[in-house]
Every structure is written in C-alpha cells, then in structure tokens.
Amino acid sequence: MNRHGNNSNALLVEIMIAVLFFSLCSTVLLDAFIKAHDGSARSAAVTDALIEARNILEQLNAAEEPEALLAANGYAETESEDGSVWQQTGEGEAYRLMVRLESTPTEAGALRTAHVTAWSGASDQPVVRLQSAHYDPAEVE
Amino acid sequence: MSRKTFSTRQHSMSGAFVFLLLGLFAVLSTLMVLFSAKLYRSTVMEATEYSAQRVLNSYLLNTVHANDRAQGVSIRREGDMDVLAFGWSDAEDGYETLVYGYNGEIRELLLGGDETFDPELGEAICAAQRFTPGVEGSLLTLSITDGKGVESKLYVALSCPTRKEAAR
Numbered sequence: 346m347n348r349h350g351n352n353s354n355a356l357l358v359e360i361m362i363a364v365l366f367f368s369l370c371s372t373v374l375l376d377a378f379i380k381a382h383d384g385s386a387r388s389a390a391v392t393d394a395l396i397e398a399r400n401i402l403e404q405l406n407a408a409e410e411p412e413a414l415l416a417a418n419g420y421a422e423t424e425s426e427d428g429s430v431w432q433q434t435g436e437g438e439a440y441r442l443m444v445r446l447e448s449t450p451t452e453a454g455a456l457r458t459a460h461v462t463a464w465s466g467a468s469d470q471p472v473v474r475l476q477s478a479h480y481d482p483a484e485v486e
Numbered sequence: 487m488s489r490k491t492f493s494t495r496q497h498s499m500s501g502a503f504v505f506l507l508l509g510l511f512a513v514l515s516t517l518m519v520l521f522s523a524k525l526y527r528s529t530v531m532e533a534t535e536y537s538a539q540r541v542l543n544s545y546l547l548n549t550v551h552a553n554d555r556a557q558g559v560s561i562r563r564e565g566d567m568d569v570l571a572f573g574w575s576d577a578e579d580g581y582e583t584l585v586y587g588y589n590g591e592i593r594e595l596l597l598g599g600d601e602t603f604d605p606e607l608g609e610a611i612c613a614a615q616r617f618t619p620g621v622e623g624s625l626l627t628l629s630i631t632d633g634k635g636v637e638s639k640l641y642v643a644l645s646c647p648t649r650k651e652a653a654r
Contacts, residue, residue, distance in 0.1 A: 357504050364511050371518050378525045385529045392536045396543060396638070403547075406643035407625040 387465060390439035391472045394463035398442060398473045405459045406479050411446055420444060440465050440472070454482040538612045539632070542592065543640055545611065546585070546628055550642045559626065559644060561619045564603045570619040570628070584608070587617030592630070 401418065408414040412422070412429070420431040420442075429446040445460040456478060463473035553559050553572040560571045564586070573582035580599045585592065586608065593608030616631035621644075628640040 357507075360504060360508055360511075364507070367511070367515060371515070374518070374522055378522055378529075381529050382525060385532050389532060389536055392540055395540070396640070399543070399547065400639070400641045403641040403643045404625065407623065407641075 386439070390465045394440035394442065394465060395473050398461040398463050398475050401442065401444060402459060402461050402475050402477050406477055411457070411459070415444060454480060456480055535632070542612050542630070546640060547642055549583070550626060550644070554645050556646050558646065561621060567605070568619055587614055590615060592617050
C-alpha cells in the first residue's frame with residue numbers, strides 16, 4: 346500500500362512540474378503575442394499617419410487658401426517663431442500631426458513651403474516628416 | 487476488511503485527482519493554442535491589409551505624379567464605372583493605362599489605341615469593394631472602399647488639368 350501511495354505522489358509531483366513548465370512557456374508565448382499585437386497597432390498608426398500626412402500635403406499644394414483648408418480639416422493655429430504652425434486638434438487618434446507653413450516672397454511671386462510632421466502615440470520621436478514646395482507666380486500687370 | 491476498502495477508495499480518489507489535473511491542463515493548453523493562433527492570424531491579416539493599402543497608395547500617387555502633364559491624367563466613364571486613365575489615347579499608336587474597380591478588386595489594364603475596354607482583362611492590384619475617382623479643380627480625389635467596407639480617400643494635387651477639366 347505504501348508503494349502504491351509513493352508512486353501516486355511521484356506521478357502527482359511530476360505532473361505538477363510539467364504543468365508549471367508549460368505554464369511558464371504559455372506566459373512567454375502570451376507576452377510575445379501581446380508584443381506582436383502592440384507592434385501591429387503601432388505600425389497601423391504609422392500607416393494612417395503617413396496617409397493623412399500625404400493627403401494634407403497634396404491638399405495644401407492644390408489649395409488657394411491653405412489656412413482655411415487646415416481650419417476646415419480640424420487643425421488649430423498655434424503661436425510659433427517658425428512661421429505659421431497648425432496642429433490637429435482631434436482626440437482619440439493614434440497619431441498627431443503638425444503642419445508648418447512658410448511663404449518666401451520673390452520678385453516673380455511667392456514660394457509656399459509646407460512641412461508636415463507626425464507622431465505616433467505618446468512618443469516624442471516623429472514617425473513621418475514630409476515637405477513640399479509650391480510656387481505661386483505673381484500676377485503680371 | 488473495511489480498512490482495506492477505505493484505503494482502495496482513497497487511492498482511486500488520488501488517481502482521479504491526478505487525471506483531473508491533467509485534463510484541466512490539457513484543456514487550458516488547447517485554449518491557449520487556439521487563442522494564440524487567433525491572435526497570430528489577426529496580426530498577420532492586419533499587417534497584410536496595411537501593407538496592401540500602403541502599396542496601393544504609393545502606386546496611385548506615383549503613377550499620377552509621373553503622368554501629371556498636359557492631358558496625361560483623365561477620368562472617363564466606361565460602361566457603368568468611372569475609370570482613371572493615364573497616358574495618351576488620342577494618337578493611333580498611343581497606349582494608356584486604366585485603373586478601375588471591378589469584381590471586388592482594383593485592376594490595372596494597359597490598352598492600345600485601337601483596342602476596346604474589357605474589364606475582365608485587367609490585372610488585379612488589390613482587393614477593394616469600390617474605387618471612385620473624382621476631380622475638383624486641380625485636386626484628384628480617389629475614394630477607395632476596402633474589403634471590410636471602410637472608405638478612405640487619397641488626394642493628389644495636379645499641376646496640369648485633367649482631360650475632363652481641360653475640356654471645360
């Protein structure tokens with residue numbers, strides 16, 4: 346009877362060790378999948394930010410009044426020494442955008458430059474930086 | 487005798503507990519594998535969808551910019567669909583590339599000047615429920631509805647007017 350009891354206990358201990366080992370493996374696996382999911386969400390936010398940055402840049406190139414376009418798209422102007430700076434005010438987005446407009450007058454017109462910067466989540470490091478220049482010729486008298 | 491019966495019952499209870507524990511572990515492990523497989527599948531699917539979206543947007547943006555010359559980009563009606571056309575079609579030996587939505591896909595078709603348009607012949611670029619090109623002034627608007635029914639818009643600024651605009 347004693348031998349039976351010892352065998353049963355040994356089996357129980359063996360199974361407990363196996364369960365512990367596989368539980369540890371499962372924890373590592375779960376952690377890896379959660380990291381993969383987070384990485385996928387971050388990548389999605391960067392893609393969305395890139396598409397939005399490109400779109401606003403293209404719209405600015407075609408717009409006659411860039412400030413009005415930005416205001417209509419939910420951007421708010423903020424004070425800055427580097428020209429006109431506009432930031433997206435929408436909440437709940439996985440990214441945020443900032444647009445800086447510059448206008449350099451020349452003899453034959455004005456060179457309009459737009460810089461678009463995007464950040465993902467709470468990161469301080471920009472994920473997208475785009476720039477475009479558009480020449481507005483002055484009217485010939 | 488009764489002591490022996492009690493001991494046998496205790497032994498079989500202990501064995502049942504061990505197998506119950508083993509069974510619980512097997513069930514939890516299976517659930518874990520199923521959950522992980524589901525998570526993995528959704529992660530890969532999302533990454534594939536975003537990759538396809540990035541490729542499509544880059545393709546459309548670069549193709550429009552590359553053909554942004556006088557009458558190089560146009561939108562016209564072919565049957566019951568709006569088609570985005572690049573290149574020249576007026577010359578006899580001219581070729582043009584057509585991009586359109588057909589049968590749940592965005593397709594591309596290279597068409598010679600004397601060939602007629604057949605949407606079946608186009609090569610699939612990516613899956614999309616709907617593709618609607620439009621133009622407002624010098625801004626080309628491409629509206630794309632993906633497989634899940636989510637609509638996104640791609641804007642492209644044109645330096646030259648489209649054929650449609652130039653004809654006005």
